[in-house]
Amino acid sequence: MSNTVVLGVIGSDAHVVGITILEQAFRTAGFNVVNLGVQTSQEEFAEAARAHDAEAVLVSSLYGHAKQDCQGFHDVLEAADVDAVTYIGGNLAVGQDDWERTRETFEALGFDRVFDSETDPEEAIAALRRDLRITPPETERVAANT
């Protein structure tokens, strides 16, 4: 397993703080992280995921236009022969007044998991380890049991 995660902020979105935190958290948890930064196109995600044989593609969006930016995203991944777990997180809708509906919208777009802006990075790491069947390193298991 490559344990590689491709991460970026999709579309014209320039909010960089969230993915910087996610990058550090996933790296500390033992993943290889390819951070594409802000204002990343669908094609850039797909090319990087293919080039690095990524097992997960993590999309971030904060500015409220995620639904438009993610139309056809999974078709682009498929066309590039990318078979990876896909997560999206952040401020996914303008206002975020109905989270259940927002979650369903992004699941319908093909994402395996959808996270809101209150998500602790550890939650996403735990979910990815479950999805990829990765056992946490012994140091973390010992810490969790003390």
Ligand code: B12
């Ligand atoms: C700082 C900021 C800016 C800065 C960004 C600077 C930079 N280069 O990063 C500037 C001033 C440039 C900016 C611009 C804009 N912003 Co702004 N910005 C913020 C602000 C105040 C903080 C964002 C931040 O850094 N948070 C701290 C980090 C740590 O948290 P985070 O980004 O949420 O990320 C965490 C989680 O969301 C989650 N997460 C994020 N992505 C993912 C992905 C996955 C897979 C997972 C698992 C988890 C996850 O984990 C992260 C780490 O804990 C927020 C309001 C807020 N309090 O959140 C508004 C906010 C995001 N901005 C907003 C808006 C509207 C804009 C503009 C469109 C405003 C405008 N009209 O110009 C522009 C967009 C410009 C652009 N092209 O992107 C809105 C979005 C509204 C919405 N979605 O409904 C917000 C919510 C403010 C508001 N209440 O209206 N912004």
